[in-house]
Amino acid sequence: MVLYAVVLGIIVVTLLGVSLARLGSVKTKADYLVAGRSLPAFVLVFTLLSSWIGSGSLLGGAENAYKHGFAALWQGGGGWAGLALIYFIAPRARKFAQFTIPDLLESRYNQTARLLGVVAVLFTYTAITSYQFIGGGDIIHLIFPQVTAVHGAYILAGFVIVFTAIAGMGSVAYMDVVIGLLATVTMIAALPVLIHVAGGWQNVKATLPATHFQVFGDLTPIQALELFLPTCLLMLGNQSMYQKFFSAKSEKDATHATVGWIIGTVILETVIVAIAVVGSAIFRTGEVAQRPREILAYSATHAFGGSPLLAVLGALLVGAIFAKVVSTANNYLFSPATNLVNDVFVRYIKPEASNGQVLLVSRLMVVALGCWALLQALRITSVLKMSLYAYTIYSAALTPVILAAFFWRRATAAGAVSSIAAGTAVTIGWDTVKVYLPKVVSDRDAILPALLASLLGLFVVSLLTKPPTEAQLRPFEG
Template sequence: MNLYVSVLAVIVFTLLTVSLARLGKVKTKADYLVAGRSLPAFVLIFTLLSSWIGSGSLLGGAENAYNHGFVALWQAGGGWAGLLLIYFIAPRARKFAQFTIPDLLEARYNQTARVLGVIAILLTYTAITSYQFIGGGDILHLIFPDLVTPILGRYILAAFVIVFTMIAGMSSVAYMDLFIGLLATATMCLALPVLIHRAGGWPAVHAALPETHFQVLGDLSFIQCMELFLPTCLLLLGNQSMYQKFFSAKSEKDARTAVVGWIIGTVILETVIVAIAVTGSALFPTGEVSKAPREILAYCGMHGFGDASPALRLLGALLMGAIFAKIISTANNWLFSPATNLVNDIYVRYVNPKASNKKILIVSRLMVVLLGVWALFQSLGTESVLKKALYAYTIYSAALTPVILAAFFWRRATAAAAVASIAVGTVVTVSWEFVSPHLPAAIGHRDAIFPALVASLICLVAVSLTTTAPDSQQLKPFGVE
C-alpha cells in the first residue's frame, strides 16, 4: 500500500511543480487562454492525447470492454474516424486563431449562435468534468478503502483539478499533459503484456471469455454499435478543447503535425485500454470489481501485480498512478474550456469589454472554481459513467459539430440555420429522457443521438437553403470563399 501512496504523491507533486513553473509566463489573456500561441507540435501531441483519453475511455470504455469485449472499440473508433477529417481542419483552425468555438460561431454566423454555443458547451463540458471526478474518487477509494469513500474521493479530486487548472490556464494544462501523456502511454503499453502473461497467455484469456468478446459486433446490434460510434466521432470533430489547442499552436504546420502524432497515439492507447479491460475480465471474473466494472483498469493496477517481483509491483503502482493522472489531466481540459467561454464570450464580450489583463485573469480563475463546483454537484447524482458520457457527447454532437463543420466546409450555411440547428440539437438531447417513454418502443428505446442529430441537420440544411447566403467576406477566414 505504501508503494501506491508514494507513487501517487510523486505524481501529484510533479503536476503541481509543472503548473507553478508555468505561472510566471502567464501575464495576458492570450497567455492564459491559448498559452500565448506558442505550443510546439511535440507538446500539442500529448496535450491532445491527454485531453481526449480520460474517464470516458478509462472508465466508460473499460466497463464496456469488461462486459462485452472488443466491441467497446466502436466507441474509440468514432474518435479515430473523426481524427482523419481533423487532419484537414487543424491548419484552418490555426489560421482562424481566435480563443473559443463561440468566437468562431459569431464570426461565421452571428451573436445568437455565440450565446447558444456557450450554453451547449457549458452543459457538455461540465457533465464530462463531473465523471472525471467520479473516476478519480473511485481510484482514491481503492487506494485508501478505510479512509476515503468514493464520494469523499470526488471532493478531493475536484479540489486537485480546480487548483491545477486555475494556476496557469492553457500553459499549465498543456505542459501537465505532456508529462501525463508520456507516463500513461509507456505504463499501459508495458502493463498489457505482463497482465496477459499472468492470465496464462492470450489463448487462456480467449478461452475464459465468451466468443462474442472477440467479434466485431460482439453481443450488440449494429445500431447499438453506431450509438457508441457516432457521439464520439461527432464530439471529437467539434471539440472546443481541441480547437483551443490548435489556436495555441506555434504555426499551422505544428497543428497539422500534431494531428498525425495524435492519431497514432490514440489508436494505440485506446486499443491497449480495451485489451487491458478484456484481460482483466478474464483475470477477475467475479468479486468486487465485477460489481463495479468501470474500475477494472485501476483494479488491475492494484491487484494484478500484487504477488509479483518488486519491479512488477512498481509497474502496477505506476499503472494506477497513470490512470489517476490521466483523469486529472482530462478534467483539467474539460473544466478549463468552458471557463474560457464565460470569460471570453460573456464577460469580455458583453459585461466588461475594456477589462484589463489582470482583471481577466482574476475572473478566469474565479470561473474555474465556480464551474468546478457545478461539475462536482453533477457528479454526486451520477451512477453510470458510460451513460453520462454518451449524454454529454450527444449534446455537443447534435448541437455544435454540424454548424462547426459547416463553417469550414459549406459556404451556403447561414446564421439563421446555425441558430436553429444549435437550439434544436440541444433541446432534443436534454428533453429526450422525458419524451422517449411516451414514444413507440422502436424509437423511444434508442439513445438520443439519432433523433437529436437528424433534427439538427434538418434545421441546418432546410433553413440554410431558404435564407440569404453569407457574403464572401464572412467566409474568408474559414477558407470556404
C-alpha cells in the same frame, strides 16, 4: 498500498510543480487562454492525447469492454474516424486563431449562435468534468479504502480546480506532456504482463464468451453506431481541441501534431480496451463485477503482485490512470471557464477589462464551474451513460455547425441557430419524450434523433434564408 500512495504523491507534486513553473509566463489574456499561441507540435501531441483519453475511455470505455469485449472499440473508433477528418481542419483552425468555439460561431454566423454555443459547451464540458471526478474518486478509494469514493471525488475536484486555475492553458498543456508520456509507456508495458498473469492469450479467450472477440460482439449494428457517432462528432467539434490548435505556434505545428495524435490515440485506446478485456478474464466476479468501470485500476492494484518490479509497474499503472483523469478534468474544466470569460464577461459585461481583471475572473470561473461539475458528479450512477449523454449534446448541437463553417459555404446564421437549438433540446428532452413514442423508437439513445433534428434545422433553414457574405466566409477558406 504504501507504494501506490507514494507514486500518487509523486505525481501530484510533479503536476503541481509544472503548474507553478508556468505561472510566471502568464501575463495576458492570450497567455492564459491559448498559451500565448506558442505551443510546438511535440507539446500539442501530448496535450491533445491527454485531453481526449480520460474517464470516458478509462472508465466508460473500460466498463464497455468488461461487458462486451473488443466491440467496445466502436466507441473509440468514432474518435479515430473523426481524427482522420481533423487532419484537414487543423491548419484552418490555426489560421482562424481566435480563443473559443463561440468566437468562431459569431464570426461565421451571429451573436445568437455564439450564445447558444456557450450554453451547449457549458452543459457538455461540466458533465465531462464531473465523471472525471468520479473516476479519480474511485482510484483514491481503491488505494485508500478508508476514504470513500465520494470523498475521493471531493479530493480530486480540489486537485483539478487548483491545477487548472494556476496558469491556464500553458499549465494544462505542459502537465499533459508529463502525463501523456507516463500513460503511454506504462500502459503499453502493462498489457503483456497482465496477459501473462491471466495465463496467456489462449486462456483469456477460453475464459470469456466468444462474442468478446467479434466485431460487433453482442451489440447490434445500431447499438454500435450509437457508440460510434457521439464519439466521432464530439471529436470533430471538440472545443478543447480547437483551443489547442488556436494555441499552436503555426499552422504547420497544428498539422504535424494531428498526425502524432492519430497514432497515439489508436494505440492507447486499443491498449486500454485490451487491458480491460484481459482484466475481465481474471476478475469475473467480486467487487469489480459490480463496478466494472473500475476494471483498469482494480487490475493494477490486484494483479501485479509476486515481485517488487511487478508491484512498481502496478503502482505506475494506477498513477498513470489517475494522472490521465486529472489531465482530462483540467482540460474540460478550463474550456467552459474560457467561454464564460471570453464570450460573456469580456464580450458583453466588461469589454475594456484589463489583463489582470481577465485573469482574476478566469480563475474565479474555474472555481465556480469546478464546484458545479462536482455537484453533477455526486448524482452519477453510470460513467458510460453520462459520457454518451455529454457527447450527444455536443455532437448534435455544435459539431454540424462547426463543420459547416469550414466546409459548406451555403450555411447561414439562421440555419446554425436552428441546428444548435434543435440538437440541444432533443438531447436534453429525449428521456422525457421517448416514453410516449413507439418502443422501436424509444429504445434508442438520443444521438440519432438529436442529430437528425440538428441536420434538418441546419440544411432546411439555411437553404430557405439569404446566403452568407464573402466577408463572413473568407476567414474559413482553406
